[in-house]
Amino acid sequence: MSKRVAIIGIGTTGFRATTPDVSYRELTYEAAMKAYLDAGVEPKDIGSFVATSEDFLEGYSISDEYSPDQLGAVLRPIYTVPGDFIHSLASAYMMILSGVGPISVAQGLSKASNMLTLSEMVTFGMDPIYNRPLKESPHAVAGLEMARFLYETGTTREQCAKVVVKNRKNALNNPYAGHGVLVNPDYVLNSEVISYPLTQMDISPHSDGAVVVVLAEEEAAKALCDKPIWIRGIGWCSDTPGLETRNWAEAIYAQMAAEMAYKMAGIRYPRKEIDFAEINDEFSYKELQHLEAMRVCKKGEAGPLTEIGGTEITGEFPVNTSGGCLGVGNLYELNGGHKVFEVVQQLRGEAGKNQLKNVTTGLAQSWRGIPTTTGTVVILSN
Amino acid sequence: MEITKKMVEKTATKLTAEEILEGKVLSVKWEPKLKYAWDNGPAIGRYLAELKNGKIIAKKCDKCHRIMIPPRMFCELCWVPSGEWVYVKDTGIVNTWIIGHVDWKAKRLDIKGGVRPITLSIIEIDGASKGMGILHHLGEVDPWKIHRGMKVKAVWKPPEERTGSITDIKYFKPVK
Numbered sequence: 001m002s003k004r005v006a007i008i009g010i011g012t013t014g015f016r017a018t019t020p021d022v023s024y025r026e027l028t029y030e031a032a033m034k035a036y037l038d039a040g041v042e043p044k045d046i047g048s049f050v051a052t053s054e055d056f057l058e059g060y061s062i063s064d065e066y067s068p069d070q071l072g073a074v075l076r077p078i079y080t081v082p083g084d085f086i087h088s089l090a091s092a093y094m095m096i097l098s099g100v101g102p103i104s105v106a107q108g109l110s111k112a113s114n115m116l117t118l119s120e121m122v123t124f125g126m127d128p129i130y131n132r133p134l135k136e137s138p139h140a141v142a143g144l145e146m147a148r149f150l151y152e153t154g155t156t157r158e159q160c161a162k163v164v165v166k167n168r169k170n171a172l173n174n175p176y177a178g179h180g181v182l183v184n185p186d187y188v189l190n191s192e193v194i195s196y197p198l199t200q201m202d203i204s205p206h207s208d209g210a211v212v213v214v215l216a217e218e219e220a221a222k223a224l225c226d227k228p229i230w231i232r233g234i235g236w237c238s239d240t241p242g243l244e245t246r247n248w249a250e251a252i253y254a255q256m257a258a259e260m261a262y263k264m265a266g267i268r269y270p271r272k273e274i275d276f277a278e279i280n281d282e283f284s285y286k287e288l289q290h291l292e293a294m295r296v297c298k299k300g301e302a303g304p305l306t307e308i309g310g311t312e313i314t315g316e317f318p319v320n321t322s323g324g325c326l327g328v329g330n331l332y333e334l335n336g337g338h339k340v341f342e343v344v345q346q347l348r349g350e351a352g353k354n355q356l357k358n359v360t361t362g363l364a365q366s367w368r369g370i371p372t373t374t375g376t377v378v379i380l381s382n
Numbered sequence: 383m384e385i386t387k388k389m390v391e392k393t394a395t396k397l398t399a400e401e402i403l404e405g406k407v408l409s410v411k412w413e414p415k416l417k418y419a420w421d422n423g424p425a426i427g428r429y430l431a432e433l434k435n436g437k438i439i440a441k442k443c444d445k446c447h448r449i450m451i452p453p454r455m456f457c458e459l460c461w462v463p464s465g466e467w468v469y470v471k472d473t474g475i476v477n478t479w480i481i482g483h484v485d486w487k488a489k490r491l492d493i494k495g496g497v498r499p500i501t502l503s504i505i506e507i508d509g510a511s512k513g514m515g516i517l518h519h520l521g522e523v524d525p526w527k528i529h530r531g532m533k534v535k536a537v538w539k540p541p542e543e544r545t546g547s548i549t550d551i552k553y554f555k556p557v558k
């Protein structure tokens with residue numbers, strides 16, 4: 001790779017179940033102001049902006065037209081990616097590589113609390129001919145996947161419950177997280193059944209918030225920033241969308257996205273060469289499934305590793321020190337944003353009570369949620 | 383052209399709207415229930431609350447000195463937090479307008495039958511910076527006599543009917 005690119009600024013509002021005091025405009029403005037201040041840049045210094053939004057989640061058609069003001073991007077090069085935040089990060093990275101300018105910005109936002117018919121919106125994402133007429137709850141898709149994953153890997157519901165306990169506990173020490181709580185595995189296992197084997201506590205509650213990240217090409221990064229966090233590899237991938245034809249046990253999209261990022265980063269043994277990871281855990285089992293897909297664990301080994309505390313903050317491979325989606329909240333298209341934010345904080349040594357010792361390389365992974373088979377991965381080093 | 387026509391005749395099956403509506407053709411129907419409750423935030427929130435009071439409020443940028451309406455918490459051009467709240471007048475001038483013969487659902491209005499055309503206008507509000515104002519209907523005016531720069535004033539709903547909405551103003555009418 002000819003140019004090296006680093007993250008030189010991050011900003012967030014934090015993540016809360018509701019944000020009745022602000023509109024989406026003020027949410028992004030706050031995150032952007034913090035990120036630009038952190039990076040030591042002003043909007044005029046930024047060559048291009050990439051926003052993330054999904055019309056049905058925002059409740060506007062062409063919601064991307066409402067992105068420029070709060071980013072300081074009026075009459076500037078900007079476009080919107082209707083995907084995960086890490087897709088936007090990849091776009092912002094490519095902007096620099098392709099010479100649009102040495103500095104670029106990626107933005108993501110969640111106003112999940114403003115969606116009153118969330119379940120209907122997710123159902124609206126299902127195939128209208130084959131699937132929607134069956135009128136299933138969207139969580140049925142997660143239940144189907146969880147059942148097949150448990151069956152093929154020998155993972156247990158107890159091991160999934162441990163993921164919930166761990167992540168919601170980690171969130172208690174993350175001031176940005178909205179859903180920290182101490183629970184025991186029995187509480188998770190005995191919570192209300194949604195789509196067996198999936199229970200209420202296996203599902204991440206939603207949150208609002210915004211994240212803005214500033215990227216810079218090597219020379220600018222070194223001039224502006226004491227602690228640049230380098231993008232070493234980035235990848236994204238989508239599987240076939242059909243519910244009838246997809247692989248239900250293995251998250252191949254996550255595997256392929258990770259392999260793309262590993263190749264770029266020159267990583268052969270992820271478990272050894274990466275110190276920690278923020279993994280999409282919108283549902284408890286997804287953390288385990290994603291860890292196995294990305295070769296951090298062998299098939300069927302993520303559950304046992306979690307059971308013995310191997311993915312705790314004190315464990316050999318810490319996962320979701322932030323609290324993950326389960327503890328921070330499901331942020332929809334912003335899910336990758338809070339993952340990147342946490343990895344950068346850890347690599348800078350700014351993660352507070354959840355700070356890991358001696359970490360040099362971290363991975364952030366995301367998934368676009370039900371009913372998608374789209375995943376994104378970024379590998380960062382200090 | 384001739385080839386296309388022949389191809390259609392040979393390969394296509396002609397369908398009428400009736401056949402589709404009567405369910406003689408395979409079809410799927412789905413009505414999405416998409417509901418949102420957007421948080422206003424302080425700027426839009428106060429703007430709407432003031433409309434309910436029969437007043438129009440703007441916000442000032444301390445850097446470029448624009449009086450911005452609708453009000454916003456930051457100036458999108460200077461990219462700094464906005465300053466004080468300022469009341470502006472409920473009068474202004476017509477910047478641009480239409481004489482609409484179709485409604486917002488693209489339904490043709492029976493103009494010849496006496497239905498009034500839609501007269502929607504961008505109104506530059508007095509007291510706000512140039513080029514800033516309100517999108518609203520014009521009323522009590524012959525549509526064909528509207529002109530650029532025409533002075534107009536808000537016609538408010540009675541206080542008890544106001545809900546904190548842009549429709550608390552019924553329309554703008556010409557004034558001398």
Ligand SMILES: [Zn+2]
Pocket residue numbers: 443444445446447448457458459460461
């Ligand atoms: Zn200004």
